Amino acid sequence: MTTKKVVIVGGGFAGLAAAKGLSSSSDVKITLIDKRNHHLFQPLLYQVAMAGLSPADIAAPIRSMLSGQDNACVVQGEVQSVNFDAQTVSVLPIEADASSADADDTAIAETTADNVAWDYLILACGAGHSYFGHDEWEPFAPGLKTLEQATEIRRRVLTAFERAERETDPERRKKQMTFVVVGGGPTGVELAGAIGEMSRHTLARDFRNVDARLARVILVEGGSRILPMFDQQLSSRATRDLEKLGVQVWNSSLVTDVSADGVRIGEEYIEAATVLWAAGVKASPLGERLGLSTDHVGRVCVNADLSVGDHARVFVAGDQACCKTDGKPLAGVAPVAMQQGRYLAKTILRDLQGQPREAFCYHDKGSMATIGRSRAIVQSGDRRITGFFAWWMWLVVHIYYLTGFRNRLFVVMSWAWSYLTWRRGARLIVGKPPESRPS
Amino acid sequence: MTTKKVVIVGGGFAGLAAAKGLSSSSDVKITLIDKRNHHLFQPLLYQVAMAGLSPADIAAPIRSMLSGQDNACVVQGEVQSVNFDAQTVSVLPIEADASSADADDTAIAETTADNVAWDYLILACGAGHSYFGHDEWEPFAPGLKTLEQATEIRRRVLTAFERAERETDPERRKKQMTFVVVGGGPTGVELAGAIGEMSRHTLARDFRNVDARLARVILVEGGSRILPMFDQQLSSRATRDLEKLGVQVWNSSLVTDVSADGVRIGEEYIEAATVLWAAGVKASPLGERLGLSTDHVGRVCVNADLSVGDHARVFVAGDQACCKTDGKPLAGVAPVAMQQGRYLAKTILRDLQGQPREAFCYHDKGSMATIGRSRAIVQSGDRRITGFFAWWMWLVVHIYYLTGFRNRLFVVMSWAWSYLTWRRGARLIVGKPPESRPS
Numbered sequence: 001m002t003t004k005k006v007v008i009v010g011g012g013f014a015g016l017a018a019a020k021g022l023s024s025s026s027d028v029k030i031t032l033i034d035k036r037n038h039h040l041f042q043p044l045l046y047q048v049a050m051a052g053l054s055p056a057d058i059a060a061p062i063r064s065m066l067s068g069q070d071n072a073c074v075v076q077g078e079v080q081s082v083n084f085d086a087q088t089v090s091v092l093p094i095e096a097d098a099s100s101a102d103a104d105d106t107a108i109a110e111t112t113a114d115n116v117a118w119d120y121l122i123l124a125c126g127a128g129h130s131y132f133g134h135d136e137w138e139p140f141a142p143g144l145k146t147l148e149q150a151t152e153i154r155r156r157v158l159t160a161f162e163r164a165e166r167e168t169d170p171e172r173r174k175k176q177m178t179f180v181v182v183g184g185g186p187t188g189v190e191l192a193g194a195i196g197e198m199s200r201h202t203l204a205r206d207f208r209n210v211d212a213r214l215a216r217v218i219l220v221e222g223g224s225r226i227l228p229m230f231d232q233q234l235s236s237r238a239t240r241d242l243e244k245l246g247v248q249v250w251n252s253s254l255v256t257d258v259s260a261d262g263v264r265i266g267e268e269y270i271e272a273a274t275v276l277w278a279a280g281v282k283a284s285p286l287g288e289r290l291g292l293s294t295d296h297v298g299r300v301c302v303n304a305d306l307s308v309g310d311h312a313r314v315f316v317a318g319d320q321a322c323c324k325t326d327g328k329p330l331a332g333v334a335p336v337a338m339q340q341g342r343y344l345a346k347t348i349l350r351d352l353q354g355q356p357r358e359a360f361c362y363h364d365k366g367s368m369a370t371i372g373r374s375r376a377i378v379q380s381g382d383r384r385i386t387g388f389f390a391w392w393m394w395l396v397v398h399i400y401y402l403t404g405f406r407n408r409l410f411v412v413m414s415w416a417w418s419y420l421t422w423r424r425g426a427r428l429i430v431g432k433p434p435e436s437r438p439s
Numbered sequence: 440m441t442t443k444k445v446v447i448v449g450g451g452f453a454g455l456a457a458a459k460g461l462s463s464s465s466d467v468k469i470t471l472i473d474k475r476n477h478h479l480f481q482p483l484l485y486q487v488a489m490a491g492l493s494p495a496d497i498a499a500p501i502r503s504m505l506s507g508q509d510n511a512c513v514v515q516g517e518v519q520s521v522n523f524d525a526q527t528v529s530v531l532p533i534e535a536d537a538s539s540a541d542a543d544d545t546a547i548a549e550t551t552a553d554n555v556a557w558d559y560l561i562l563a564c565g566a567g568h569s570y571f572g573h574d575e576w577e578p579f580a581p582g583l584k585t586l587e588q589a590t591e592i593r594r595r596v597l598t599a600f601e602r603a604e605r606e607t608d609p610e611r612r613k614k615q616m617t618f619v620v621v622g623g624g625p626t627g628v629e630l631a632g633a634i635g636e637m638s639r640h641t642l643a644r645d646f647r648n649v650d651a652r653l654a655r656v657i658l659v660e661g662g663s664r665i666l667p668m669f670d671q672q673l674s675s676r677a678t679r680d681l682e683k684l685g686v687q688v689w690n691s692s693l694v695t696d697v698s699a700d701g702v703r704i705g706e707e708y709i710e711a712a713t714v715l716w717a718a719g720v721k722a723s724p725l726g727e728r729l730g731l732s733t734d735h736v737g738r739v740c741v742n743a744d745l746s747v748g749d750h751a752r753v754f755v756a757g758d759q760a761c762c763k764t765d766g767k768p769l770a771g772v773a774p775v776a777m778q779q780g781r782y783l784a785k786t787i788l789r790d791l792q793g794q795p796r797e798a799f800c801y802h803d804k805g806s807m808a809t810i811g812r813s814r815a816i817v818q819s820g821d822r823r824i825t826g827f828f829a830w831w832m833w834l835v836v837h838i839y840y841l842t843g844f845r846n847r848l849f850v851v852m853s854w855a856w857s858y859l860t861w862r863r864g865a866r867l868i869v870g871k872p873p874e875s876r877p878s
Contacts, residue, residue, distance in 0.1 A: 037597065037868040054493035056865035063645040064866065073647040076601045076868075093605055114605075147869050162476060162515045166532055166553075206502040208512040406856050406864050413852065417845050425845050426495035427503065429476040429515075430586050431870065 006348060007089055007118035008032045009079050009286075011039050011062040013337035014124035014318030014344075021345020023069045027352050030072040031116055033091055037061055037076055038147075041402055043334055044411070045144055046187060049153040050194035051202075051424040057410045059147060060403055079125075080113070082290050084311055088115040120313045120348050123286065123300070124341065127319035127332055130280030130297060137258040141275040144187060151431060153276060157195060158429050160274045161203060164210045171271075177215045178272040180263045182255050183279030184221030184228075186369040189238060191276055192219040193372040196245030201373075201422045217247045218272075220265055222254050222279070227377070229331065229367055234377040237386050241371040255279075281332060283320045295322045295329070304359035305347060306340060313351075315344050323360065330362055334401070339363065370394045373419070445787060446528055446557035447471045448518050448725075450478050450501040452776035453563035453757030453783075460784020462508045466791050469511040470555055472530055476500055476515055477586075480841055482773055483850070484583055485626060488592040489633035490641075490863040496849050498586060499842055518564075519552070521729050523750055527554040559752045559787050562725065562739070563780065566758035566771055569719030569736065576697040580716040583626060590870060592715060596634060597868050599713045600642060603649045610710075616654045617711040619702050621694050622718030623660030623667075625808040628677060630715055631658040632811040635684030640812075640861045656686045657711075659704055661693050661718070666816070668770065668806055673816040676825050680810040694718075720771060722759045734761045738768070743798035744786060745779060752790075754783050762799065769801055773840070778802065809833045812858070 004027060008015045011034035022028050041058040048055055066072045077091040091114045129143035142149050142156070157179065164176035181192040199215035206212070219226065219242065226242075226249060227235045239249045250265065257264035262271040283298035292308055293301045299322035302308055306315045306323065318337035322329045330336045343360045350357060366380025368390070376391040378384070385393065395415065402408050418424055443466060447454045450473035461467050480497040487494055505511045516530040530553045568582030581588050581595070596618065603615035620631040638654035645651070658665065658681065665681075665688060666674045678688045689704065696703035701710040722737035731747055732740045738761035741747055745754045745762065757776035761768045769775045782799045789796060805819025807829070815830040817823070824832065834854065841847050857863055 037601065037866070054495045054865075055867055055869065056493045059867055061645070061866045064862070067644045075605065077605070093602070147867065151869075158476065163532070166514065166516070205506045206500070406860075406862075409852065409856075410849065410864075413849065417848075421845075423503070423845075425849075426493075427476070427500045428494055428498055428586065430494065430590075 004028050004119040004348075004352060005117055006030045006120045006122070007116055008122045008124065009089065010034060010124035010126060010284075010318070010320075011036065011074075012042075012124055012126050012318055013334045014341040015122065016062070016065065017338045017341025018122050018124070018317070018344045019066060019069070019072055019341075021342045022071070022348065025349060025352075026071065028071060028120075028348065030069075031075060031118075032062065032066065032072060033075045033077055033079060033089070033116070034062055035076070035078050035094055036146075037063065039065060039403065040147065041407070042145070043398060044402070045147075045150050046190045046194060048147065048150040048426070049144055049157075049191065050198060051154050051158070051427040052194070052418055053411060053414055054426050055147045055151065057407055057414065058402070060407060065403065075114075075116070077114070079286060082121065082314075083115075084314065086117075087119065087121075088117050089121065090115050120351075121311075121315070122341075122344055123314070123316045123320060124318040124337070125284035125286050125320045127281045127283045127297075127299075129277055130282035131277070132280050134258070137277070140258045140260055141182060141263075141277040143277045144191070153191075154426070155429050155431060156274050157198075158427060161199075161207065161210070161212060161215075162429070163273070165207045166209075173210065174216075175262070175271040176273045177210065177212075178262075178270065178274070179215065179217045180220060180270060180272045180275045181217070182220045182258075182263070182275065182277050184219055184223070184226030184249070184251070185278060186227065186367075188219055188221070188276075188278035189226055189242065189369055189371060191278060192217050192247045193242055193245055193370070193375075196242065196247045197372040198424065200246060202424050202427075213246075215246070217245075218270065219247055219249050220253050220255060220263070221249070221251050224252050226251065227369060230369070230377060230379050231384060234379055234384055234386065238369065238371055238377050241375045245372050281319070287316065287320060292316075299329070305357045306344060306360050315347075317341055317344055323362075325362060333367070335365060336362055368394050368397065443467050443558040443787075443791060444556055445469045445559045445561070446555055447561045447563065448528070449473060449563035449565060449723075449757070449759075450475070450513075451481075451563060451565050451757055452773045453780040454561065455501070455504065456777045456780025457561050457563070457756070457783045458505060458508070458511055458780075460781045461787065462510070464788060464791075465510065467510060467559075467787065469508075470514060470557075471501065471505065471511060472514045472516055472518060472528070472555070473501055474515070474517050474533055475585075476502065478504060478842065479586065480846070481584070482837060483841070484586075484589050485629045485633060487586065487589040487865070488583055488596075488630065489637060490593050490597070490866040491633070491857055492850060492853055493865050494586045494590065496846055496853065497841070499846060504842065514553075514555070516553070518725060521560065521753075522554075523753065525556075526558065526560075527556050528560065529554050559790075560754070561780075561783055562753070562755045562759060563757040563776070564723035564725050564759045566720045566722045566736075566738075568716055569721035570716070571719050573697070576716070579697045579699055580621060580702075580714040582716045583630070592630075593865070594868050594870060595713050596637075597866060600638075600646065600649070600651060600654075601868075602712070604646045605648075612649065613655075614701070614710040615712045616649065616651075617701075617709065617713070618654065618656045619709060619711045619714045620656070620658045621697075621702070621714065621716050623658055623662070623665030623688070623690070624717060625666065625806075627658060627660070627715075627717035628665055628681065628808055628810055630717060631656050631686045632681055632684055632809070632814075635681065635686045636811040637863065639685060641863050641866075652685075654685070656684075657709065658686055658688050659692045659694060659702070660688070660690050663691050665690065666808060669808070669816060669818050670823060673818055673823055673825065677808065677810055677816050680814045684811050720758070726755065726759060731755075734768070744796045745783060745799050754786075756780055756783055762801075764801060772806075774804065775801055807833050807836065 203212035287300040317340035319332035642651035726739040756779035758771035
């Protein structure tokens with residue numbers, strides 16, 4: 001049998017799980033393509049934004065994660081197009097757009113837009129934020145999907161306190177001390193809880209002119225309650241926990257405008273220097289660009305075996321896929337992506353052995369969200385757990401899935417240190433705001 | 440006695456040492472002004488650039504370092520001018536230049552350019568890089584003074600290997616695999632040694648198409664030998680150690696041109712995608728802007744008690760000061776800055792008690808430089824130490840002086856992990872190149 005070429009686009013949870021699931025097979029040659037050089041443990045990204053962890057604690061070079069796997073090679077580049085007939089993908093080296101490099105490099109980029117051949121293709125390009133048709137809000141309300149966005153959010157939150165400390169006008173000071181988080185899903189809840197906790201504990205002693213504890217944090221949710229994927233009871237508990245940290249939870253509230261000065265929520269206008277976006281999700285535009293059938297947020301509609309349309313050897317997995325169970329699409333969370341990646345590895349191996357395919361079936365082990373120190377909610381089957389024990393479960397699960405011994409060790413130590421001292425280790429303001437920010 | 444206002448400009452080694460030296464006095468009120476929100480442990484900055492440490496490991500918020508000191512407050516801002524008659528400094532809030540913020544913030548900046556009054560003024564603004572009149576080289580050969588520069592260097596070095604992996608043309612691949620470090624002082628030696636070590640050990644297993652061990656690293660020094668502040672014998676030893684890591688040391692070589700494609704060294708032209716600058720130093724421009732007497736690199740000439748000209752209560756310390764002992768200016772290193780900061784705190788306290796001033800006297804405990812894993816040189820008085828033991832001394836001294844328990848713990852752990860696994864934990868390519876880079 002000839003070696004089959006498997007091309008995986010995206011080094012997130014789904015792509016990596018697929019690559020690792022194929023590690024023992026000498027019948028395949030894997031090429032993993034990613035725009036980034038690192039795999040990112042997104043469930044802890046909000047802790048980088050909130051100065052609890054360093055970027056390197058939750059990210060690792062994809063190259064190094066696969067360095068021991070001889071049947072895999074890694075390419076840093078962006079997929080431009082897919083030729084389904086010729087079975088190739090065209091990959092643009094990453095400099096061409098991500099780092100607008102010098103003249104000479106552009107020349108390289110032009111000459112080497114590679115065509116990579118595949119027998120099997122897995123698209124797992126993830127998702128970004130959606131501003132519901134208001135992309136002009138993005139500069140004022142950054143989302144949280146990349147390390148750069150996380151350090152940008154950290155910069156904005158810490159800078160707001162610095163400005164408040166210097167400000168003498170009470171109205172303007174109040175504006176600097178007002179933080180609005182849009183979106184009541186797990187990320188929004190974690191961000192709002194962390195700002196509340198940071199202002200009340202970590203920063204309280206650091207300032208002389210302002211009382212950081214007076215910071216106002218508003219969590220805005222369009223639906224009737226936060227964390228709608230959890231039971232009503234747990235969502236109420238999370239609301240109470242947030243309120244204990246000084247976070248105001250506004251349910252059934254729609255954001256109608258965002259500017260540098262604040263947010264309009266229905267009829268009300270809130271002056272706020274810092275607005276963070278954790279609301280809509282939009283899948284990678286690649287699916288639409290390839291002309292695949294997508295749902296309203298750009299996710300590619302897949303068959304029961306995660307293949308696409310008539311292309312039996314083209315799969316889509318992770319946040320980029322719209323995979324329905326009981327008529328409802330699966331959520332864009334890490335466990336779904338990992339199970340899909342492992343499933344695809346198994347499916348390809350079964351194909352090669354001439355065995356029939358099975359349908360993908362998601363084993364839901366439950367959901368969890370944390371709301372600051374010692375508080376979390378966990379829902380698994382019929383069980384509902386809250387408070388300190390839920391928080392411990394949250395810690396253990398996240399450490400368990402975190403990739404690499406070094407990362408686990410360092411994250412555990414950072415958490416232990418923060419827990420004992422009430423401090424956050426990575427309170428650095430670095431970098432400049434992105435160019436897209438209006439001047 | 441009325442409380443005396445002490446204004447310290449700069450939160451580096453000198454400024455912080457002065458602030459801490461005054462901590463026990465209730466007769467002074469300290470205002471520490473810095474452009475940055477963090478103190479940076481510069482001696483380890485090259486390890487951030489070389490992916491061994493995270494930014495948060497070697498930096499800490501100045502605010503938090505002084506949060507327990509009731510007589511001190513911290514202002515994030517940039518000093519625009521000093522009025523020596525009225526005894527005030529004019530401070531521009533930092534947004535106005537460092538983060539080109541939105542329209543509303545600029546308005547704040549305009550209205551609040553504060554005047555801060557002082558009875559004693561300490562300038563400790565540090566130094567940046569000098570390109571010997573060729574500032575146009577900077578985009579092609581970044582220096583290493585800030586965390587942003589360190590992550591930019593990390594991005595460039597790692598990206599060069601990524602490009603080499605993808606490149607098929609042998610000449611172009613060779614260019615990507617060529618690294619030139621300009622300047623044979625401790626920083627240049629540490630950078631060159633770390634690139635050599637990283638390519639030979641850390642990255643060797645990660646790539647499929649290129650052999651990272653074939654990377655060419657050239658250290659260019661204008662003088663007749665590297666590390667001129669050490670004995671000839673130690674400088675030869677360092678050269679041999681570098682050569683063992685595959686670094687070519689070019690002494691008596693002057694850089695005459697730097698471009699995106701490479702470096703001209705005398706008559707020879709080296710094609711190199713990555714050029715790093717560790718050569719000239721230029722003090723903060725503030726000294727010249729204030730019309731103070733400066734030397735040829737912009738350092739302010741100080742009296743024996745570090746005061747300036749006729750201003751008995753204006754001091755300059757650290758890299759910004761030109762402080763001569765035996766006719767030779769003291770080197771711009773951390774021990775000098777720390778001793779000067781402590782000396783100034785003592786001098787101010789003596790002033791307040793009506794005691795006469797003593798001249799500043801530097802106690803030279805020795806110099807050290809490291810050249811990759813298990814190799815270093817130490818010179819203290821007549822003693823010369825090399826090899827493994829010198830490297831251990833280097834580790835202990837740097838850990839001892841690193842600020843904060845958390846940082847020490849995390850750096851020790853990162854080093855232990857790297858030492859045992861030959862890996863580097865922070866191999867992330869993040870961010871885009873600065874706008875100043877030509878497109």
